[in-house]
Amino acid sequence: MKRSIISTISLVLLSSLVTANAQDRESTDTTAPTSAVPASGAATTPNGVTPPSPKATGKEKPEVVSVTGSRIKRKDLDVASPITIVGREEIANTGATTVTEVMKTLPAAVGNSVTTTTTNGGGGGSGNIALRGLDPSSTLVLLNGRRLPNDVNGQSPDLNSIPVGAIERIEVLQDGASAIYGSDAIAGVINIITRKNIDGMDFGMYFGRASKGDLETKNYDLAYGTSNEKGSMVLGLNYYTQGNVKSRDRSVSRQSLHPSSATPNGHVVFSPTNNVIVDPNFHGTNPTPANYVPFTPDARYNYSSITDAIMAQNRKSLFLSGDYELSKDLKLNLESSYTNTVSRWDSAPTPLFTSQETGNIVVSPLNPYNAFGVPLTDVRKRFLELGPREAQSDSDTFRIVAGLSGGFGSEKKWTWDVNANHGEANIRTQNRNIINKTNLMLGLGDPAACREVASLGCVPVNITGPYGSVDAAQASWLRLNAMDTTSTEMNSYTFNTGGELAKLDFATINMAAGAEIRDETYLKKADSNSEKFNTVGNTNGKSTDGDRKIKEVYVEFNMPVSKVVELDLAARYSNYSDFGDTTNPKYGLKITPFQGFTIRGTYSTGFRAPSLPELFGGQVENFTTLTHGDPCSTAGTRGCTAVADPSTNQWLALQGGNPKLQPEKSRSYTFGLAYSLANAWNVKADYWVINTENAIDTNPDFVVQQFRKFGKFADRVDVDANNNITQIRATALNLAARRVKGLDLATDYTLRNTASGTWALNVLASHYINYQNQADASSPFENVVGRYVDASSGGRGSIPAWKGRAAIDWSLIGIDAGVVMNYTSHLNVGTTDDFVYTDLDAWRTYDMHVGYDFQKFGKVTLGIDNLTDKNPPVTDGAFNDNIDARTHNLIGRFYYARYGVTI
Template sequence: MNTQMFRKSAIAIAIISACTFGTGPVFSAEESEEVNQDMEVIAVTGSRIKRQRETPSPVQDLDAEALNQTGSLSLGEVLQTLPSVGSSLNGNGSSGTSHGTSSLNLRNLGANRSLVLVNGQRWVNGAGTRGFRDFVDMNTIPQAIVNRVEVLQDGATAIYGADAIAGVVNIYTHSDFVGTKIKTYYGQSSEGDRESVNLDLLWGKDFGDSNLMFAASYSDQKPVYTQDRALTAVPLNGLTSATPEGLFREDGLAGIVDFDVPAGGITRDAGIDGSDISNWRATTSDDKYNRYYNNYVVGPSERTALYAQALVPFDNVNLRIEALYNQRKSDQQFSEALSAVRGSRGFSIANDPSVNPFGVEFSGSDFRHSAFFRDNGYRVNAQDVETTRLGIGLDGEVGNDWSWDAYLSWAQNKGEFTSNNQMHLDKLALGLRACDTSDIEGDVSDLAVGCVPVNLFNPLTDDMVNYINFTGHDKNEASQVDFTLNATGFLFELPAGDLAMAVGIEYRKEKGEDTPDSVISSAPRLNSYRTTSSSPRLGTVGEYDLKEAYIELSVPLLEGEPMAEYLELSLATRYSDYSTFGSTTNSKAGVLYTPTEGLSFRGTWAEGFRAPSILELFEGQRVTFNPVVDPCAEDKSLPGCTGVPESYQQEDSNVQITTGGNNLLQPETSENTSFGLIYMPTFFDDFSITVDWYDIDIDNTISEFGSQNILDLCAYTNKNCEVITRNSLGEIDNIVDGPVNINKTSVSGMDVVMKYGMANQTGEWDFSVNVSKLNELTEVSTLSDGSTQEVDLVGTAASRESYPEWRGALSASWKHNDWFAAYSARYIGGTTEMVSNEPRDIGSVTYHNISGGYHFDNGLSFKLGINNVADKQPPSSFTNKNINFDQNTYDPIGRFFFVQVDYKL
């Protein structure tokens, strides 16, 4: 019998049996109240059942004080410091895929395998440059509304549905808040940059039995530039040979200039008149340019949020209404546009003095121009993302044993993205022809309007810039409609306690639409490369819906027995029906065992899945660049290299890759197991330690086959070569790649959380230690020959990803009368990166933070803090080219001072 099928059947039978058999008496209201009067009943992330005890699943709780200890203005920024969170997107850098978003990467399994809830309800996926996201952008959740956070470090698909493979982050907003609270904040780095201001307002009032709450928040954080940090001032992989003055390569130059023309071509010095041929010289190794000067180490971000909440009780029902609006503005600053002018791309420069001082036409495959268009200005990609969410909920009780809740929400992330100071390459091509359209086939009258001859051999004039400058406008949005109905209560009494159950249904619809700029995506008319310097892509339109039902049981087996103070079995199963791929059933089982007071053991086994996202299913094709090694450059006799010229050599490792969606994708499936202990010694007050081990195996991992694998597959087997396009010189023009269910992923490790609190004449003290050890992170990849390769990533580092074996966090807080202080430390273990096939060690990093302040009698409080006290900079990395460090793992700001003033009525 299939093992997986047997497990599903066994759990389903157990759940049905527990619901069907046993006809013992149901507690009356009076009996239930008597039994439970000394036990607090609470809802805990990882279970829909309101419980009186710990759950079998490991849950970490962070209160408002812990979330605000370091004065962070971003909820994502705070949660990314948890040791169980791996490399995550943030505001660091201009290159990469963040573009102002903030993600949570639990267990190093990716943000799209970490489920984010707010008050137990799903949050809408984010919007992002070059297409919407398939994960929650934490910057769409304003920190001002957050009261506490629970992090479930276990699979929870059976309870919450898809995407909860690595865990669940449940964010709780303030509820029944009464009063007024104002927070003002100012911070700045020790280098005088990263100025940050914040203003939060929280107001609540009771109107009879009803409560109305309103929150408003504004934050503005300025950038840090590459030249202002020693680590990022100059790229470790060297400067580029293209310069603003320009490098020109053309065989015909040898007969024009009076010196030998090297392979690098000719250039001129800055500020020298290029219209005089005698001012041109041969290029040398000193002709270099730092294209990353004035880029961002940390990007700017401006966020504004409004939130309103109304709680209205009726006779038997409570009404909850929520409304949120959040706006985030951010941008990334890049080098000036790099010239795309090459004869092989259809460009030519007319023999016209207005555009060319050499007296000959430049054209043909040998002609090439390399330069950064400094006069066109820095390229700035700006985002304006608006999040709107409306929710309405009802909840009530049936007797004293059962409660129910229903919630309906609509949410949308809508983004507008502007690409400033790009270049219109067709207009550039026409300008290089001195605006001559006489030999052009087709209608280019729109390009000819206002045409200005463009001279690349001197600085561009304002008229030239105004003609060829291009601003792109993209739009995308992700929306969600979600309805849930849940009920939980006691079925009947067992000898060890109440058999509790939760049941529920859910309907959800997800939509996504990405509309790229029509000019960027249009076919070029005067060159064979692109219409603009921005990457073209097709738009994306997609949607799916799903219907789900679940049941969860809490079965007490023993209580008050020798060596069995308490024993509980938890069971859950969930049926999901997707419009895209069909149905799936996933189950979970857990055990909580307390042999004696103060000591408990817990364990869980869970199935999980992640549904293919709208992006993975329906994404329109887009163009990007990846570094590859072309086998045909070394051996033209390989089966897939027929037709590649013998003279071909690969000059540029970065080649164009076109990616898109795959509507035949199936879900990723997972199996999670965890076990641990909870120790709270009765002889040691306010001390606890939890130790949990986990193991997660994912099958059918959705990933791209990989451009390098595609090249190898074609070259060595002559298969799938149709997705590779080469020009007449043998150079790779494009590789088509896309997602497939092809790989496997496994991760295992251990978490330790220790807490201790005490109070004496010196004050109240609280200490906590949180440590995560990564034992295994294995990726099984399919290779180009169909075989598989298993790679364990523990202790390694790659581009924007680090997998240290150890991560840790320490915090200590003190209160005495009206004084308070706190200390925290964050540890990121060492890793090893491969540089030129040689291992290179990246050392461990520890960040230290301190803060302290005073509460005045009039409701005013003052707080002063220093983050990264030792001014620790990220370790250098040659793998993370250009910015020189892993921007998704480390803090590049350095020492940071902040002051915070709160006022509470």
């Protein structure tokens, strides 16, 4: 009801703007301000972008602009903090159709980002970016300088909910900013700026397909804008669809490196050294003990023959924004967006590990299919007879902002704005072809019990026979579909003011201040069977909810000390209903000894409150991998009383929220040099440090290693009589401390209007010097730079020593072309200096595009991503498809065509 009322009001108000503007356009000839953003990152200031330029008449004062990381408006973007800005033209040249595709190529984006090419296990099609190798939750995401609602996973907002066609530019602040924006801005800030100055209609369409014939992608954008001297309005529509990629259709993922011990043929474990499986040469349905043979690794099931490596999805988006001058000192601002995303993916057929399931699943000796005549407590079965697990998520993201702004004073040197911001995200996830655990237990038990409910379809179930022994009646009795729903909501109310505080002989002292009240809520409604932990093959978990209220005030000063020295001072006080108070300052220094050369540095403290899902998320069952495996699966390991089953490579983990979590705290430092020459050559270098305490983590691998070797976390690991791990309780903990430091480098050179055209070179690179990770207070710090540890094991993902991109662009009389090299340095799979699985080669790919502008008939661009069809490095220890899909991808060569026209 709330959303429908708000939507109606916003549509009525914006429609009135359309009508008013359309009438005024006939009598008013105005040119909207434009934003000059370089192609392919060809920077024109030390910060890498030309600031938005005003209408120029030759008499007007330079327009002041806002820059991410400061509430003070300035005449340029040359500030103390390091910023990377990706303009609209550069976004188009990348061929990207989602924000995460744009962001993933930036050198600062390493670690556990989630994109549309990260699928196995779901995700609902949402996209999050991790900066500096910290979690996505440590990066604040803004839309036009205002917060967005987090996605239902609580990590950060879904970047893919913002259509690329609506974006003017993306500003990435690579520095802590809790003093300016509050919680979450530890690693940095991603601020997405939407288009505001459109007069007429823009239409764009995009078609792409992998050279293997799959991942067919289509994208359609429509933007309409109108403006006059009283206001402006922009309406944007987007439709996006993406086909799937099967794991079996890529050589790198066709055969899993760690196939499953849950096999289509019945696999019975009597002890770690006594494993038997139905002889593959047996073709009946009721084997005798003589028809079983010893289990060998070759008998494991290759689930990659079924799984989707990349999910199919479609997305529909609507974006509206407008402003209207109510009087010369008062302006109305409105902004609204809605995105619906439907994603579909197949997982391998439901696996069953009876010893690891909650509920004590036992094959009764009276079960007619039990050939051994004794209770079977550890049986492993892959239910191919039920078909693949089919999942579909349907998510909605909605946001509306309404506000007033104005200025006061003789020359309006002070401005103010007040805004109300409502955002919500909802997702409905359905899982098909899973198993009803109660029905399974009845089917495996005494047939007499099953006969009592035969009218409901109960039949004895055969999980010890070969593939095909689960007939149609059994499959019908077992099959279950489940639906979970999750929602998050945010309401915030902000007031900001800023302007000139004092005028000096050589400059002015500027100030900004403001306040914010924010409410956040989280609600998860689990399926009734999931709630009772009554499913197999699904993420069983409890329904849960939580909420909080935050009150904040901030102040910021920009204080020139001399003509060449400038200080920035800021502080923010926050009061959380669940964590109390915190104050976080930030100090910045900028020295400009001569024109074009800047020395800059910052120091700040940061604060990240645990997200509501991290606090209140219901505990759910997941199967996880362990980077180091179970130490007790190898004979002679210290602390092990018996050898555990070496064939196990996935373990049941209970994961979820922890209401005892405490906030993360950080200290950040940056020091940089920037030089710009003649608006043609720019170069910058920034050294940065982020030290984090109380880092929130869920690390089942660490818990198991500590339990097996030193007896720690005994309350978090369950083992059976054979010393096999049956469950790991890996809920979120304040485990880690991190010491991260690195170096960002950037340079660009533009050679304009030569006889051969205009040429531009742009290079961006990040070097990770150290990433010292401490699992808990009693553990030593370990440097994980150059290593990969999968997120499913609680790892940081890939932290390459170097990541970079270099682009060369050329244009001449309507023709343009460009080539981009993307580079990630080599990696080791492992977590300690003496434990390395494999060495992963450096990954270098090349993208290219060529376009022709037909002027009023539009522009056509053709492109190829991964021109050389480079395969990603095979990654032992990766949970998905033998690769780190958050760093590499298995798409291969990809062709696309884009057409855009302004009407």
